[in-house]
Amino acid sequence: MTLSVSPTAEGRATVVIYSGGMDSFTVLHRALREGLKVYALSFDYGQRHARELEVAARVCRTLGVPHQVVDIRAIHGLIDASALTDASRELPEADYAAANLQDTVVPNRNMILLSLAIAKAVNIGTGRVDYGAHGGDHVLYPDCRPEFVERMNAVAGIANFEAVTIHAPYLRSTKAEILADGLAMGLDYADTWTCYRGEALACGRCGSCRERLAAFAANGARDPLAYATEVA
Structure with missing residues (x-):
């Protein structure tokens, strides 16, 4: 169902944590459909898939949305126990499961990013921060669960x-x-990037790619991204 612009949203604003991935891309557009003034906020924390930041910047330029990329690579040594931030670790190439999940957890990531986004919201006088935690992540990442969001x-x-x-x-x-x-x-x-590898083409093999492809299949749609590995 297409979202309509809310007449009560006039003059209000939100800070959207925008990674450049599918979920935050949808959240960004949903906020725009609400009639909100959107301030997009992206973070460079040393992720291997930093290509998502290039995609985010391009989308925001096209939409005319104010976009800030915050360089927090100085904390890399605090959060590098993950295959997403440590290039020496092998990225899992399978569906998410207990055996490979831990390798893709970035310690305390959402609490860090939300804290900075809240500071931005207070600084510019907005009363809301949007981010793309979703139900599919609840069993995967503790900082995407409803309990975490409610307490934050x-x-x-x-x-x-x-x-x-x-x-x-x-x-x-x-x-x-x-x-x-x-x-x-x-x-x-x-106009999104999901793959955990920051290469020219999405790999089609990592958990993130496989979850994305499954979502398109569930909707009877074809993913417009090009993949290095042939996908159905």
Whole structure:
């Protein structure tokens, strides 16, 4: 169902944590459909798939959305126990499962990013931060679970003189449901990057690629991205 612009949103704004991936791409457009002034915020934390930042910058230029990339690579040594931030580690090439999940966990990532986004919101006088945690991630990553979002939301309400609300519109949705919403909005997912490898083409083998491809298959749609590995 296509989202309409809310007349009550006039003059309001939000900070969207925008990685350049499918979920945050959909969240960004959903906020725009609400009629909100959107400030996109991306983070360079030394991720191997930094290509997502290039995609995010391109989308924001096209949309005319203010976009800030925050360089937090100085904390890399604190969060490098992950295949996403340590190039010497082998990236898992299979569906997400207990055996390979731990290799893709970046310690405390969402708490760090949300804290900085909340600071940005307070600094520019907005009362909301949007991010793309979703139901499919609940069994995978602790910092995408409803309990985490609810408690971060409580902290965001008291951490500053101005309360900030954390808005996670897809918190109880699957990736396939997020994609369905975006397709209904007419979004072009060629303007996203999901692969954990920052190469010219998406690999089609890592857990992130496989989850993305499964979402397209569930919607009876073809992924517009080119893949190094032939996909059905």
